[in-house]
Amino acid sequence: MTFSSSLSHRGQRSTETDRRADALMEEDVAWGNGFSDERDGDQLDRSERAALRRVAGLSTELQDVTEVEYRQLRLERVVLVGVWTSGTAEEADNSLAELAALAETAGAMVLDGVIQRRDKPDPATYIGSGKARELRDIVLETGADTVVCDGELSPGQLIQLEDVVKVKVVDRTALILDIFAQHAKSREGKAQVSLAQMQYMLPRLRGWGQSLSRQMGGGGSGSSGGGMATRGPGETKIETDRRRIREKMAKMRREIAEMKTSRDVKRQERRRYQVPSVAIAGYTNAGKSSLLNRLTGAGVLVENALFATLDPTVRRAETPSGRIYTLADTVGFVRHLPHHLVEAFRSTMEEVGDSDLILHVVDGSHPAPEEQLAAVREVIRDVGATDVPEIVVVNKADIADPLVVQRLLRAERHAIAVSTHTGAGIDELLDLIDRELPRPAVELAALVPYTDGGLVSRVHAEGEVLEEEHTAEGTRLRARVHEELAAALRPHTV
Numbered sequence: 001m002t003f004s005s006s007l008s009h010r011g012q013r014s015t016e017t018d019r020r021a022d023a024l025m026e027e028d029v030a031w032g033n034g035f036s037d038e039r040d041g042d043q044l045d046r047s048e049r050a051a052l053r054r055v056a057g058l059s060t061e062l063q064d065v066t067e068v069e070y071r072q073l074r075l076e077r078v079v080l081v082g083v084w085t086s087g088t089a090e091e092a093d094n095s096l097a098e099l100a101a102l103a104e105t106a107g108a109m110v111l112d113g114v115i116q117r118r119d120k121p122d123p124a125t126y127i128g129s130g131k132a133r134e135l136r137d138i139v140l141e142t143g144a145d146t147v148v149c150d151g152e153l154s155p156g157q158l159i160q161l162e163d164v165v166k167v168k169v170v171d172r173t174a175l176i177l178d179i180f181a182q183h184a185k186s187r188e189g190k191a192q193v194s195l196a197q198m199q200y201m202l203p204r205l206r207g208w209g210q211s212l213s214r215q216m217g218g219g220g221s222g223s224s225g226g227g228m229a230t231r232g233p234g235e236t237k238i239e240t241d242r243r244r245i246r247e248k249m250a251k252m253r254r255e256i257a258e259m260k261t262s263r264d265v266k267r268q269e270r271r272r273y274q275v276p277s278v279a280i281a282g283y284t285n286a287g288k289s290s291l292l293n294r295l296t297g298a299g300v301l302v303e304n305a306l307f308a309t310l311d312p313t314v315r316r317a318e319t320p321s322g323r324i325y326t327l328a329d330t331v332g333f334v335r336h337l338p339h340h341l342v343e344a345f346r347s348t349m350e351e352v353g354d355s356d357l358i359l360h361v362v363d364g365s366h367p368a369p370e371e372q373l374a375a376v377r378e379v380i381r382d383v384g385a386t387d388v389p390e391i392v393v394v395n396k397a398d399i400a401d402p403l404v405v406q407r408l409l410r411a412e413r414h415a416i417a418v419s420t421h422t423g424a425g426i427d428e429l430l431d432l433i434d435r436e437l438p439r440p441a442v443e444l445a446a447l448v449p450y451t452d453g454g455l456v457s458r459v460h461a462e463g464e465v466l467e468e469e470h471t472a473e474g475t476r477l478r479a480r481v482h483e484e485l486a487a488a489l490r491p492h493t494v
């Protein structure tokens with residue numbers, strides 16, 4: 001392959017897809033490279049991680065220096081395009097604004113965004129063919145190198161739209177997958193994302209026949225009209241690639257299952273000690289990590305980028321009355337979460353379903369907070385977490401329209417307005433958590449000798465002290481505790 005051929009629009013897709021396909025088929029896909037399970041977000045800031053990612057990406061594709069510069073530029077200049085099929089113009093704008101935020105999170109520079117009103121996406125080119133040609137003009141005017149579509153496109157649509165606009169076309173699903181890949185930190189998170197990427201790419205492999213066959217010196221490369229499958233040696237190569245990806249996926253599923261087991265064990269351990277668990281859920285960028293920081297003082301990564309958090313980070317926290325509970329930060333939800341990702345992240349979300357209380361954080365300053373609440377609830381329903389009590393935490397009260405905050409507080413049965421920035425409402429929230437946490441089952445009275453002081457500390461941490469008095473014989477307690485602790489206290493009960 002000559003460099004000039006890689007500059008043709010076909011070549012662009014080919015080199016990109018070569019790289020992705022190769023990366024997927026390498027024995028060790030980037031996860032599992034020394035990142036431990038315990039890495040949970042406060043170690044690297046995002047620019048460092050992004051820098052790490054870029055270098056790692058280059059090392060697999062580096063062919064010559066000119067090409068490196070070309071690639072770096074290429075990913076960063078995008079034009080967005082959406083098809084507006086239903087709802088108001090404002091909703092359509094919000095959707096595109098969200099796509100812009102996603103693209104920026106992925107490291108792209110957004111140059112322009114266009115929306116087309118139509119009943120349904122065009123089966124051939126997503127937007128109508130006339131609009132596709134206009135889009136081509138915008139691409140030329142702005143010097144964009146990538147078009148990002150606000151939906152999931154079929155392999156055929158991607159290719160046909162690329163043929164018109166003559167730059168790379170990416171859909172929302174691929175974009176979200178890319179962000180997930182950049183941000184997954186734990187071994188399990190990385191494995192889940194890789195699996196989801198493979199699932200997304202498998203049916204799209206056919207369109208890459210050209211590049212794959214060219215790679216092995218097959219005949220298909222320069223021939224015109226070979227956008228879809230090419231026959232001959234390339235076909236065989238694609239079949240081999242498909243089989244290898246399927247094998248890799250099976251292996252990954254097994255490994256994910258094992259990782260899940262070890263996480264379940266940890267969770268059961270927490271259960272055994274009856275530590276109540278609180279999960280912070282909510283739309284991406286709502287302020288979940290900021291809230292975790294406020295409530296626990298943990299230094300978890302916070303930034304104004306979508307999906308800053310991908311792996312659940314679990315912290316120990318304490319209610320004002322001194323009861324211990326765990327507080328888990330979770331990955332942000334987003335509308336139209338690609339189906340594969342809902343599946344892939346099910347295990348992460350199970351944590352939400354398993355918790356005793358959900359703090360559902362919503363950004364009160366967002367133009368459509370109700371939509372975000374609904375989108376998150378849909379996923380919560382998906383993972384069967386509907387029985388878990390929920391507190392709606394309307395965040396960013398410092399910058400939100402007070403009328404919107406009032407509207408939300410009125411509409412939600414169990415809601416509180418806070419600002420993690422100013423700290424407003426946080427004390428009330430802590431009290432609310434204290435009230436909502438499940439009460440330990442056994443109420444008892446005991447006289448614990450001072451020689452057994454450890455037991456008293458446990459009652460404070462794991463149970464709920466109702467009365468306490470220090471007497472000559474020891475500590476006199478009335479408390480609610482869980483079964484196991486009740487058994488330990490039995491010799492001293494009065």
Ligand SMILES: Nc1nc2c(ncn2[C@@H]2O[C@H](COP(=O)(O)OP(=O)(O)OP(=O)(O)O)[C@@H](O)[C@H]2O)c(=O)[nH]1
Nearest residue numbers: 284285286287288289290304307308309332420421
């Ligand atoms: N003005 C204001 N900004 C806030 C508040 N809470 C969070 N933010 C900002 O909102 C952005 C997102 O905060 P995060 O805590 O990272 O949000 P998140 O929900 O964890 O986001 P993801 O992990 O990406 O899903 C950051 O820029 C925060 O500084 C608040 O109370 N007021």
Ligand SMILES: [Mg+2]
Nearest residue numbers: 288289308309
């Ligand atoms: Mg976060």
